[in-house]
Amino acid sequence: MQYDALKTFVTLVEVNNFTKTSEILHISQPSVSLHIKNLEQELHTTLFIRSPKSVQITPTGEILYKRAKQIMAITEAARDDIATYHHEVQGSLIIGASFTIGEYILPPILANLHQQFPQLEIQVIIGNTKEIIQYTKLLQVDIGLIEGQAQDQELFIQPFMQDELFIVSASDHPLTRQKPITADKLQQQSWVAREEGSGTRYYLDHLFRANGLQIHSLLTISSNQGVKESVVQGLGLSLLSACVIEREVKNGDLTTLPLEGQHFMRTFSYLYSPTMKNKRNVDILMNALLKKLS
Numbered sequence: 001m002q003y004d005a006l007k008t009f010v011t012l013v014e015v016n017n018f019t020k021t022s023e024i025l026h027i028s029q030p031s032v033s034l035h036i037k038n039l040e041q042e043l044h045t046t047l048f049i050r051s052p053k054s055v056q057i058t059p060t061g062e063i064l065y066k067r068a069k070q071i072m073a074i075t076e077a078a079r080d081d082i083a084t085y086h087h088e089v090q091g092s093l094i095i096g097a098s099f100t101i102g103e104y105i106l107p108p109i110l111a112n113l114h115q116q117f118p119q120l121e122i123q124v125i126i127g128n129t130k131e132i133i134q135y136t137k138l139l140q141v142d143i144g145l146i147e148g149q150a151q152d153q154e155l156f157i158q159p160f161m162q163d164e165l166f167i168v169s170a171s172d173h174p175l176t177r178q179k180p181i182t183a184d185k186l187q188q189q190s191w192v193a194r195e196e197g198s199g200t201r202y203y204l205d206h207l208f209r210a211n212g213l214q215i216h217s218l219l220t221i222s223s224n225q226g227v228k229e230s231v232v233q234g235l236g237l238s239l240l241s242a243c244v245i246e247r248e249v250k251n252g253d254l255t256t257l258p259l260e261g262q263h264f265m266r267t268f269s270y271l272y273s274p275t276m277k278n279k280r281n282v283d284i285l286m287n288a289l290l291k292k293l294s
Helices: 003-015 018-025 029-043 059-085 099-116 129-137 174-178 199-210 224-232 242-251 280-293
Strands: 048-050 055-057 091-098 120-127 143-147 156-170 189-193 215-220 238-241 254-256 264-272
Touching: 003 018, 003 029, 003 059, 018 029, 029 059, 055 059, 059 091, 059 280, 091 099, 091 129, 091 280, 099 120, 099 143, 099 199, 099 224, 099 242, 099 280, 120 129, 129 143, 129 264, 143 199, 143 280, 156 199, 156 224, 156 242, 156 280, 189 199, 189 224, 189 238, 199 238, 199 264, 224 238, 224 242, 224 254, 238 242, 242 254, 264 280
Parallel strands: 091 120, 091 143, 189 215
Antiparallel strands: 048 055, 143 264, 156 238, 156 254, 156 264
């Protein structure tokens, strides 16, 4: 199987449109069709069910998609290894990062990498923890950085730092005059939370369950910045990472509410597919994480 044909196939699966595939790959639409036809003839199977309005992947197409992603990843790793042999770090590094890490932990690390390896093309995809795990399994990213718990036999998972979360409120919230607070003070409060699948939301739900808390209202926002701004405006309490709230607490816009006898600690981890093991560019990021945060 030719690499170009597999690349065309993978692109068509992901964009689900022959015209868009030809535009992305800068080849003609007949060339796209020819690549797919050649693969189908070589494998003696139908990869897509075509209709005038849609392209639907078949079960055998799904099988090839997973393997094609692995083949392409191995090919990219080989290219990186050859570049390393010539004492250069180049090529691409696609990082998947959950919101807290992608927005607050990763930027200074990326700035340092850019200075050291200017020829390395870095792309960052930000999503919640559940999404990043899925992207990593499907090889849509080279390495994932997540907050919270993760167990998956298909991936290598390694902690790289500890993070503390704090209950926060607007600076004029009535509970700020009762610090430290007890769990009963949190009954029937309004809360602002991240979405389901977020590592931060996982710990907030645990806080509710562990303390038997009944809530008055729950506002869900899929952005740390949106959660913070809502809390500042007095829409409720939240549970957020120390790195997320550092500036607002320093400026007096948010106040932490220590909960008597309880601390909220979690682990940040990186994860990657076995296919990415020993890939030079992935190793560079892992080393940068450990060096920066040690």
